[in-house]
Amino acid sequence: MYLTAHRIFSPATGRTGINAFRYRHGEGAKVDWTNPDPTVVPETEPGELASDEVEVAPGGNLVRSYLDVVAHDSTTVTAITQALDRFRASDFGSLPAVLRGAVGVRFSAEVGLAPEARPAEFDALRERLDRLLRSPPASTWRGLEPLTIEMKVSPDEETSFQLTHPAVERLRVVAGPDWRPTTIRVRKEVREDLAFYQGDxxxxxxxxxVPNVGAEExxxxxxxxxxxxAGKLIAEWPIRRTIGTGYCLNCHQHNTLIGSGAAWTLVGGGAVWKCTSCGSVQNNNGLWVATLS
Known part of the structure; x- marks a missing residue:
């Protein structure tokens, strides 16, 4: 089991909130569950997403703080609570703070968060994880058909994007009576310059x-x-197929990294993470961004 909560800030909207995720591992994970490492499991064996609570729409956000918990899927709520209580009594002066044992815990926050404010921040993240653990909600957006945009390429290689009719009908409810669907056309060179199918x-x-409908809606x-x-998937937001972790430094999406693959190389070698969204490779899990924000 991997539980994680991130306090997120969206530069695009100014919104702040806590996004929480619960992953399950089953019996195939290559993890020593007698002493799982909270600095390793989230990056290399995050598991399969089981439930989540999302307050700020993913993509292009900054991580202000995060709390990770790793334990065997069968671990009781009581055991996790006791581990978090022990961790809460520890010193938050040095970040990231880590607790090892049958329940592993990791907590960190941006440098700008005063040491005396760290316990309260930990409590806020813990409360969200506790709620997700005790009463996991039905993941609403993952159970819905996504709004579909159809992409067409003309003979002169101009690309057009238009909402399908079912998407238009669903959006009318939230977009307002004055909204009129439109088509966006992009020249090939502009599309390539913008790397149109990646990230934000x-x-x-x-x-x-849909200019008057927010990302959360x-x-x-x-x-x-x-x-x-032909119906072939070109891109999606959020990424539904990911079972990753971390923060991509290229497309700025959360929980899209998967750990070291032999075919992925970086100059200098070392641990490697690859983004399941944009395909970029980086030599860390990206969560260090939180400490530099």
Whole structure:
């Protein structure tokens, strides 16, 4: 089991909130569950996403603080609570703070958070994990069909993006009576310069197609996907297929990294993480961004 809560800030909207995720591992994970390492399991064996609570739509956000808990799937709530109580009584002066044992814990926050404010921040993240552990909600957006944008490429290689009719009908409820669907056309060279199918560029596309509907509302409707005329998936937001962790330094999405693969190389070697969204490779889990924000 891997539980994680991040306090997130969205530079695009100014929103702040806590996103929490619960992952299950089953019996195939290569983890010593008698003493799971909270600095390793989230990066290399995060498990499969089971439930989540999302307050701030993912993508392009900054991590202000995070709390990770790792333990065997069968670990009781009482055992996790006791481990968090022991951790809470420890010194938060040196971050990230780590507790090892049958329940592993890791907590960190940005440098700007005063030491005397760290216990309260830990409590806020813990409360969200406790709620997710005791009463996991039905994940609403993951159970919905995403809003679909159809992409077409003309003979002169101009690319157009247009919401499908079912997506338009669903959006009318939240977009307001004055909203009129539009089509966005992009020249090939502009599309390539913007790396159109990576990271937050898809969110920018959605903002242009539906300018008066916020990202959180789009998320509640199931997110978005871009398909070609044959229905082949080109891009999606949020990433539904990810079972990753961390923070991608290229496309700025959370929980999209998977750990060391032999075919992934970086100059200098060392541990490697690859983003399941944009395909970029980095030599750390990206959560250090929180300490530099």
């Amino acid at each position: 560029i898809l969110r920018e596309l959605v903002r242009s197609l 789009i998320l509640r409707l199931g997110g978005v996907r871009v398909v070609d005329p």
